[in-house]
Amino acid sequence: MNTIEHAVDVLVIGGGTAGPMAAVKAKQVNPNLKVLLLEKANVKRSGAISMGMDGLNNAVIPGHATPEQYVREITVANDGIVNQKTVLAYARNSFAMIEELDRWGVKFEKDETGDYAVKKVHHMGTYVLPMPEGHDIKKILYRQLKRNRVEITNRLVATRLIVGQEDGRIAGAFAFDCRTADFYVIKAKSVVLATGAAGRLGLPASGYLFGTYENPTNAGDGYSMAYHAGAELSGIECFQINPLIKDYNGPACAYVTGPFGGYTANSKGQRFIECDYWSGQMMQEFYHELESGNGPVFLKLDHLAEETISSIETILHGNERPSRGRFHAGRGINYRERMVEMHISEIGLCSGHSASGVWVDEHAATTVPGLYAAGDLACVPHNYMLGAFVYGGFAGESAARHANEHGQIEVDPAQLDAERQRVWAPLQRESGLPPAQVEYKLRRMVNDYLQPPKVTRKMEIGLERFDSIRDDLEVLHANNPHELMRAMEVHAIRDCAEMAARASLYRTESRWGLYHARVDYPERNDADWLVHVQLHKNAGGDMACFKRPLEPYVIPVDDQEKTAYQRLRISSTNTPEAVAP
Amino acid sequence: MSKSSFPTAIQRSNVPVTIDENKCIADKGCTVCVEACPLDVLAINPLTGKAQMTFDECWYCLPCEKDCPAGAVSVEIPYLLR
Ligand SMILES: Cc1cc2nc3c(=O)[nH]c(=O)nc-3n(C[C@H](O)[C@H](O)[C@H](O)COP(=O)(O)OP(=O)(O)OC[C@H]3O[C@@H](n4cnc5c(N)ncnc54)[C@H](O)[C@@H]3O)c2cc1C
Ligand code: SF4
Ligand code: SF4
16 A cells, blocks of 8 residues: 655645636636546536536525525525625625626526526525536536546545644644555645535434435535634524425425426325425424324425426436436336325535535635635535525635635645555454444434434434444454445544534523424524534534624514515415324 | 454345346456446446355345346346245
């Protein structure tokens, strides 16, 4: 096993959605910079959009929506806890990004007049732009990477960021090759973190470790790396929980089917929520119905016309999760004949869908100088794919400017030795615990103790369990470099589990519907908790939380709007037997 | 730490990816599916010279099947989810 040193100007970690955009934009700011895109898998087929995407969930297109309206919608959907400046920066650049992607060859749905065919799915505004031919998106990104001469390395797993001893400025990252176990020291003047969601946190009900909603390559490595580098994280207690097809981990996809007339229904075939846009409040209503006498919950399409259903099938079985058709075929389920059973996903951390992430400002800067973050792991609530592209762009441009103005910091040899030892240890041990078993145990504990509704004492016990699994990390054993990758992922998942428990315990109220439903603090308490909960490694090296006040809103929200997402339930379906809270 | 402190057993599992060895052209240098897989669970078996699923860690996302130039890959829904 070798140690390989490499120096670049800008290092982008994660080549899924935000990462390639960051790399391209950094090169466009200064083509002379050496920009390296480092990817755990292969940039041609990596990340959430590996097979393509069904549509843009949050397109802000002139004539259909305004940036101000979008900021209000997200402020309300996220129960007031947003740094509006970051959401506004997204919204103002949303349309320019769509036009750029369109020029690059990404196909969006248009009407007869050539205008974008935007659909209403959210509670208030109109933002969903279908991409029925969205399967080429990775190819298009790859072409741009080549055209802009971005350097690419595949199958390297980043494990820690390198931070200067004196000024806390970023200096690069450590990584290893998941096929050879070679250890990499990559020096850089600035770094963009774009490693996606923490998708292997909760355990899917099947018990299948890789049957997650998120692409399971995204194990939360970036959350862990940012934490250890001293960055602030925010909103970790605002979990991601999604409505899925029962047993199949693809989204039930009311976004795709809604505009065609499909909807989420209870076992009587009745609608029980006014709007299928994913929010904590929507998930709370979903959960109520699921656990009530009207449960479980279904995706209802069987009332639609044949040609409508076949259009839906073409999209749902062709783009982002194409194995869905096989799943239904295996069970003999046809959208025409009956409703499709739905369930809720395991928990995860993801700002793309919810709000958990590394704290960033409107230029994608984290609190660590020279470190930028974008995509699902950067805290810009409900940012989705287009948000990943827009913030990827910001991060790339900011990182390029930082690299233009700063030199390279030397890497401390002691830091290097310590990390190389940590990474190689599971391969060098003669025997030990298999990573898959430790991961299974850890994630089962996450389900048992952190899955909402959240209970204080349970979360405290969870913390004890996560603490004792820390000892198991010291005896992980890997038979080969591939297992080593799984072993190092378990380290990151454990960090994420601890973060999820600590941030959840800290916020002693309920907020965001099911995402942070605390049984022993059932009320929302704006007087004390209309603040961000930040999490970081404190001066003593411990995981700690603190409050960060909200920045004054730049877009005022009126009282009527503020409660819009609390009125999602259709009143005729109020279920008296619904469970607390 | 002595070896005996962590005794282990090998367990079989039914994996979701099948490679048609008559169609696979890995022996002519193809590694397309191995490179495409985001979970890195496919490899060329040195004994057969054909691709195979080596680790049971599949997201049933399908790039392996879609990108294979020989139509040799088929992905089923993993047994636990069927
Ligand atoms: C099933 C599904 C359906 C979705 N549908 C929609 C939709 O219809 N519309 C929409 O707008 N949004 C949708 N989203 C959300 C959207 O896809 C994401 O918000 C967006 O793609 C996130 O981009 P990202 O760059 O943060 O993460 P990703 O694109 O997932 O990229 C992260 C990358 O980091 C790499 N990586 C991870 N760890 C490491 C490491 N340690 N070292 C190096 N590399 C690493 C991964 O391999 C991956 O390539 C969907 C998401 C999923 C999972
Ligand atoms: S892509 Fe197809 S032909 Fe190539 S190695 Fe894989 S199975 Fe064989
Ligand atoms: S379906 Fe996806 S995860 Fe499974 S082997 Fe193919 S590429 Fe890999």
